[in-house]
Amino acid sequence: MAIRFSSVLSKTKQILTKNQQIVPKGYIPVYVGEVEADKKRYVVPLSYLSHPVFQDLLQSVEEEFGFNHPMGALTIPCTQQTFFHLTSKLKY
Template sequence: MAIRQLLRRSLSSERRSGGEVPKGHCAVYVGENDEKRRFVIPVSYLNHPSFQQLLARAEEEFGFHQPMGGLTIPCSQDLFIDIASCLSTK
């Protein structure tokens, strides 16, 4: 299954399940301005250098105050999906 389909499925199943996050995963909010979507990703992604760059960007913009009440990543959803796609094939 392609990562785009997996991420879309995780978003739709999250809406149905009331926001539960499976063990070994975490929820992140991705988008710019008021256009944010919630994605559920494996926690292993957090250690990858590409993802570390996204986390550094989030720290620069928000510090420890995350506006959505969870980890918010200020980048386009397309960029995030591209990075997640690369990570899922490794």
């Protein structure tokens, strides 16, 4: 199953329009956390979207949530420790 980048990017544009928080050009906001109350917002480089490890993570997110995320940005349901471990291995 391929990740639909156009869907992710169009949702990001909607989020940026609705949300007054500034996201630098070339980055995307994501919420990370397993429990709603523990989710934290991070801004990651768009280049992560093309990395195979990150694509696997996005695929699992799509299967669980689709691309309708109630937090207003892409939601990644994993621990912050797991997210940091994964992103520390990515080069952008």
